[in-house]
Amino acid sequence: MGTEKVSAADRAAVLMDKYGNMILRVAYSYLHNMEDAEDILQDTLIQFLRNDPTFANDSHEKAWLITVASNLSKNKILYLKRRQTDELSEELVSEAGKEDLAYVWEAVKQLPEKYREVVHLFYQEGYATKEIAEILGRNESTVRSDLKRGRDKLRAILKEAYDFE
Secondary structure (H helix, E strand, O other), X not given: OOOOOOXXXXXXXXXXXXHHHXXXXXXXXXXXXXXXXXXXXXXXXXXXXXXXXXXXXXXXXXXXXXXHHHXXXXXXXXXXXXXXXXXXXXXXXXXXXXXXXXXXXXXXXOOOHHHHHHXXXXXXXXXXXXXXXHHHOOOHHHHHHHHHHHHHHHHHHHHHHHOOO
C-alpha cells in the first residue's frame, strides 16, 4: 500500500514551488506584462494537469514546462496582435463613419453550425486554428478546411444579399 501514486494536483503544487518563478520569467520575457505572464503561469499549470505527463528526469520536466510556457506566450502575443488590429479596424470604421458591419455577423448566422462556430472563434474571439481544434475536439486541418469553406459560403451569402465582392 505504500506505492500510492502522487496526484496531478500535488505534482502541480510541487512544480509551482520548484519552477513557478522560472515559468513567470519565461512568460514575462515574451509578454513584458506581469498580468499576462501570470496568466501564462496558470495556463501552463492547467496544461500540466490536463496532460499529466511523465518525465524521465528533472531536466525533461523543466524543458517541457519552458516549451509549454513559451508556446502559450507566443499564442498570447498573436492573440493580442489580432485584437489590436481588430480594435484599430473598428476605430477606423467608426471614425470614417462607415456602415455598421452588423450585416456581416447576420450573414455569419446563416452559415451551417460547423462553419459558423469556427468563423466566430477565429474572427470574433481571436483564437488560432490550433486552439479552435482543441476547443472543438477536431483536427486542426479540419478546422482550417471548415474555416475556408465557411469563408467561401459567407462570401456567397454576402454577394447574393448585399452585392458584396
